[in-house]
Amino acid sequence: MIKLQEYKEGEVVLPEGELGRGFCILESGTLEVIRDNRVLSEIDMKGAIFGELSEILGMKRDATIRAKTAASVRHVEESIADIVSKNPKVALKLIRTLGRRLYRMNKIAPRGDSDFNIFKKADGTKTLDTTDNTIRILVVDDKPNIIKQLTDMFAKSDWQVEGAKDEQCALDACEHSHYSAILISMALPGDTAIDLRRKLKTNHRVLNTPVVGMIVMGDQAAQKKALDAGFADCITKPFDQNKTDAVMYNVMNLDSSARYFKFVDDYLLFELPTELSPFVINDIKENMDQRIRNTINEGILKLIIDVSSLEEVEEEAIEVVGEFSEKIEDMKLPMRGAIIATGEDSEMWNNLDGCEDWAICDNLEEAKESFDREVETEED
Template structure:
């Protein structure tokens, strides 16, 4: 019996724990192989066979096959022995499928063995890799130097490490060397390079679970549809809006986006108000305020520095953001000592905001640190 089934994103194609019969053929879409909540691999090649091992080995399925994108799957619900008896060519196709899997497993084993041989690494590489091990690493695949430069400048704001590749071959080589936090591929690369590369990267153990994003021109709906249907995690549009691009990247990498504005430095919370206070940025800051205040309390930090020095003048938007943040701290009756880094003739006006009346107005960050340290000494002397 043969039946063609359509699956929506997230629907289970083959459940775990059942004893299977026959096999399945992917007609279209992208499927995920999941074991223990972890994505092991993807199936995205039309005509790919899967689900046959359960019957061949008489074992219950130990992984879930789930649709990553809307997919069509042909279920062959007949014993493999019976199918092969009727059509011997099926046996050859099954052998090729198993052979390709074994080949990929051997490649992974070889790479892992090479990576474990630290004696083959130069001392400088070891030092550099250690220094960058905790940093976000982004791979940009595009043949346009200007695009790579623009994205590199955007990601530098978050201190992310950026590498680039100009074609499929160089991208694959980069991923064979080490993993990445995210990969961006231009949909404008020749032919089907972007889609083919995304599929090939999902067989590389270094980036198997890495989000892969498509870069498309704003308004190019066919490219957007193609990217999402091909299994890309998300899309960023050209020309780039720095804040929106960063927001998408933080989301797909599951990072705390508030790190763009709030940081713990030494023993104080540092809030840098960006020069570009668009509605998008303002909303992003406000959405993260409560969480950052809670984290500050959990860390036992009682010092706060708000840096507005990048602003040419105190705009209404900046006053709104700083004022709301200060009011939240005051309303929660937190024993925090504050300082504001501000320059220009209007610097003193920040003391007019509710909650900021007693805060020090400082010319630079070092001055703000000294001010807070002196306040702490004065409080101890009074006690």
């Protein structure tokens, strides 16, 4: 008996601990193999066979198969022995499937996960090499200007970019390096982008690395093609800093609020970006409470708000700073503050609730010195 079943993202296809019968065939989508809350591998190739070991070995399943994306799966609920006796070609495909798995595990075993860095937690967070937390991004595009634009853009987040002009260069790079994300232009000749993504998923170093498509704004056909092929998401050309950052932070499971809030020495630095788009404003507001809690937890009682990068001080900026300072005041935190602002109207920031006694400074060094002056005044 064969039945086709549809699964939503996150639904379990085969549960761990079950004694299986038959096997399954992936028709579409991407599945995750999970054991001990670790994602061991992904299944994303149409026609891939999985779930057969339970019956072959006569053992309960030792891993859970879960839908990473919406997926279609054919469940073949018939004894493998009966199937093979009717169709010997099935046996050959099963042997090849098992052979590929054995080859993969033989590659991993001698050096371990700490070297290949392929396993991640089932909740999506990676098991990173703690000795090097550098974010490295591989950009695959035959247009040097695109690679340069992304290099400059990601440098603002201290991310490193490596460029690859074609499929082979990308494959060679992934043989020797780990990446936090891989960006592939959907405009590469033919089906290069799709083929490259498929080949990357056979490389143990980047097996769980998110692959993002680069498309021209408005090219919905290219976006659909990428997402249907298993790309994690897409960014659009020309690149918008905020939207591109949003996608990258999301696919890499990073805290996007780190772009605005940073712990430096013994103070919290809250930097407003040059432009406050609706997305940025919403991102800041969503993370305010958590950042304040983190600040309290760290025992930090100094706050510097830097608004000097704003091209124009408009109502949105005043609202964001005002809401942040009000939250601190409402919580009655004994926090000392300073604001970095330039221009004739810089003093107006003292009109905000909670900011009345804060120092207005021209730069970061002056802001830090203002805290020292306050201490000296208190001692006198």
